[in-house]
Amino acid sequence: MELRQLETFLTIVREGSFVKAAEKLQYAQSTITIHIQQLEAELGVKLFARQGKQMQLTEAGKALWEQADALRQRAVALQQAMQEIIAGDAGHIRLGAIEPTASLRLAPLLIAFSHEFPKLQLTLEVGNAAMVNPRVSSGDLDFAISSPPESHTGLAFEPLFFEALSILLPEHHPLAHKEPLEAADLKGQRILLTDRGCGYRAVVEKALLSQGVNPFSGIEMGSIEVIKQAVQGKWGSRCFQVLQ
DNA sequence: GGTAGCAGCCTCACCCGTTG
DNA sequence: CAACGGGTGAGGCTGCTACC
Numbered sequence: 001m002e003l004r005q006l007e008t009f010l011t012i013v014r015e016g017s018f019v020k021a022a023e024k025l026q027y028a029q030s031t032i033t034i035h036i037q038q039l040e041a042e043l044g045v046k047l048f049a050r051q052g053k054q055m056q057l058t059e060a061g062k063a064l065w066e067q068a069d070a071l072r073q074r075a076v077a078l079q080q081a082m083q084e085i086i087a088g089d090a091g092h093i094r095l096g097a098i099e100p101t102a103s104l105r106l107a108p109l110l111i112a113f114s115h116e117f118p119k120l121q122l123t124l125e126v127g128n129a130a131m132v133n134p135r136v137s138s139g140d141l142d143f144a145i146s147s148p149p150e151s152h153t154g155l156a157f158e159p160l161f162f163e164a165l166s167i168l169l170p171e172h173h174p175l176a177h178k179e180p181l182e183a184a185d186l187k188g189q190r191i192l193l194t195d196r197g198c199g200y201r202a203v204v205e206k207a208l209l210s211q212g213v214n215p216f217s218g219i220e221m222g223s224i225e226v227i228k229q230a231v232q233g234k235w236g237s238r239c240f241q242v243l244q
Numbered sequence: 245g246g247t248a249g250c251a252g253c254c255t256c257a258c259c260c261g262t263t264g
Numbered sequence: 265c266a267a268c269g270g271g272t273g274a275g276g277c278t279g280c281t282a283c284c
Contacts, residue, residue, distance in 0.1 A: 017247090018246070018247060019245085028277060029246085029248095030248075030249080030277080030278070030279080031276075033248055034248095055246085
């Protein structure tokens, strides 16, 4: 069954004759006949009862009439939806993002994006780079905003912005007002690190180790907010957090 | 006047050989 | 090996004509 055959059938019913349907659809009259014959052959029933010049719907024809219009409308809606996807106005985008980028940067961008493309469905998954990047590799996510992936993953990486890494420490800590604060000054300090899946963690580790500072205190925290509160709560007497 | 059937034309997809 | 062009067949449409 083809949509044009249904359209022909609906037009015949609306217009009341094959000839008027042909004029309406800009077909030759014989094409209208062929469409109905094909439809009847495929469905195995007669749709119109012909008695001379009189023509009326059969019971099967009435049953088709009741459903054909809804079918046509759904098909039109489907075609429109496909066109919108092709034009980039609709569809479903699955986005991944790492923290704290997701919390600090994404919200206003996503709001503006949703206003510009109101029909686009957007799913945001927040996690660390170790979680998000494999999801992009496997196709579960369309793309992600993340720290640079490892080269063997085969993922393409495009820098969007650069994050400055900072040290957070209690206000009255001896190093709080030291200018400039060198990496070597952190020797012997307890450093709170983000979890190993965090993309920034490797950068911090590499930078400190190159200066002879052992960053491993045995304390890892997956939440930037928890780390911040731990620093505010003066976790021990020497509490540092390395964060962006 | 309206519908059905037939022959012919047109378009398009597919296949295959040729060419660079 | 890819691109191109010609041949072929299928499908769709039209115009004409017969039939009711």
